[in-house]
Ligand SMILES: Nc1ncnc2c1ncn2[C@@H]1O[C@H](COP(=O)(O)OP(=O)(O)OP(=O)(O)O)[C@@H](O)[C@H]1O
């Protein structure tokens with residue numbers, strides 16, 4: 001009979017383990033559950049901008065939200081922005097990782113080189129791109145105008161979207177790159193050698209061996225990137241376009257901030273936060289579900 | 298069906314040369330075994346034949362065509378890796394069909410060939426399984442099946458049995474030999490196991506540090522080892538190598554034991570090799586017996602026979618191993634007289650470690 005191995009640690013004092021996780025729990029309570037519960041509460045109240053009076057309005061804030069054309073426009077903007085950002089950052093980082101994997105010898109230099117952008121905080125990335133592309137003083141903007149391209153992302157909504165997508169993707173490439181590279185390195189060389197002998201050229205090998213074996217990594221990154229594009233790109237948009245021009249880059253997360261703190265519509269802003277929270281929850285559940293079954297092959 | 302030819306093949310990684318000029322012709326249909334200790338360059342040579350490593354200098358040709366610059370897929374060879382290299386996300390069927398599919402073979406044809414190979418290898422009921430749901434031996438068979446279905450010009454094997462347990466290894470060894478007898482393709486087989494080398498190879502190439510020590514049939518390798526290295530590497534327990542000094546027409550070794558030689562020896566020092574199974578505790582019938590005295594240090598009963606480790610008397614401090622019948626009465630710490638026939642011993646040059654041929658010796 002097989003002896004079951006119990007890897008759990010047994011504490012003699014049964015309160016000790018709770019003590020160990022207490023600091024973590026406090027942090028989560030103070031910085032997550034408390035604000036989250038506040039948001040949920042506010043989302044069903046109508047409050048005046050000065051916070052002097054509030055009125056319970058059931059789900060009115062939500063109905064208002066889903067019938068508001070600005071909100072639906074923002075959903076569309078977010079989808080376009082996220083798809084473009086994720087597509088760009090995933091494909092570029094996969095390409096770079098494949099190159100890096102091939103030149104493993106020089107990879108150390110290359111790796112640090114690519115990880116660089118990840119060390120830059122999002123607002124900083126926004127400001128950096130702002131400096132480069134600012135129509136009135138940016139170096140790249142100057143060159144573009146010189147080359148005959150009418151560059152002004154304050155007026156041209158397509159250009160504004162392009163700028164924030166590239167800036168947001170650029171920021172995420174290093175993270176994706178690391179995971180892709182790790183995934184590629186985990187594929188035994190002998191598999192690719194065997195495929196080469198079997199008659200597969202580089203493209204076929206990528207399509208039939210590398211890509212399928214990389215799919216758990218790709219899926220994981222997909223979820224992470226969706227969360228990133230939805231929620232963590234606030235800094236970039238805040239610094240670069242402020243959601244403009246004319247709401248062209250007004251993504252959901254930026255709109256929460258804008259409506260709440262600039263527009264002082266606290267109830268509507270809270271309702272938007274709650275919608276975003278539900279989206280994150282669903283994404284996380286999806287990811288956990290997948291990770292449970294990830295040893296697919 | 299193809300002849301494989303290596304001419305002055307060298308391989309360097311950076312400044313370090315690891316294969317120092319190998320010349321070898323493997324005739325069509327031969328089962329050739331590359332054997333040698335770890336790190337001697339066996340895999341490197343095999344991988345150069347497969348096209349997985351570039352050739353630093355020299356030429357490799359397959360079927361009279363120089364392949365130095367040819368991609369692996371254009372060489373029409375198949376390779377079985379030590380870790381099997383099965384595609385983990387594909388079923389057994391897909392694994393075996395892969396090479397045919399990427400080459401654009403017709404679906405019905407693939408189906409027939411895979412099923413035929415599966416029957417040959419006893420994999421019929423596992424075709425839908427993923428590799429992780431197979432035992433080591435079954436994975437090994439799938440790897441072979443993958444090579445088999447393509448019917449390539451040559452099969453290359455890199456230690457394909459070393460991950461199996463001893464019993465399965467013996468069984469697969471027999472099957473491999475039968476497979477070769479049936480297919481009659483050229484097989485190049487890398488191993489560090491001298492039993493595999495002796496049992497499988499029609500010819501064996503013994504390598505040491507990137508140099509060829511000897512190429513020959515198992516019989517030649519065993520009975521006329523070209524160097525002390527080959528003598529020690531092939532055969533278990535290893536051949537005993539004793540130091541001898543030349544004194545006129547006599548050779549002295551193990552203290553005062555002596556041999557008489559006829560012929561010219563290259564130096565004053567020689568090595569005398571004698572296999573453990575050629576040593577015995579008593580004379581059997583008439584013959585030209587030499588004898589040495591030794592103290593029994595350790596006895597290892599192996600069932601079928603007994604290995605006795607002895608220490609030679611006479612101050613030379615050399616160990617000698619003999620293999621005797623298990624009924625032989627011998628006790629540890631006893632002093633024994635060991636006999637061997639003069640015509641079973643091997644002479645080597647002490648300086649070059651190479652075999653000395655054409656010198657007759659008799660007990661003296
Ligand atoms: N990519 C490489 N870069 C540098 N040196 C290498 C490389 N591959 C192999 N070597 C060296 O070449 C020599 C021969 O290696 P090889 O793999 O051919 O040995 P082997 O005979 O197959 O050994 P084993 O029985 O352990 O598999 C070794 O000394 C090894 O260190």
Ligand SMILES: [Mg+2]
Pocket residue numbers: 339340341455
């Ligand atoms: Mg090897």
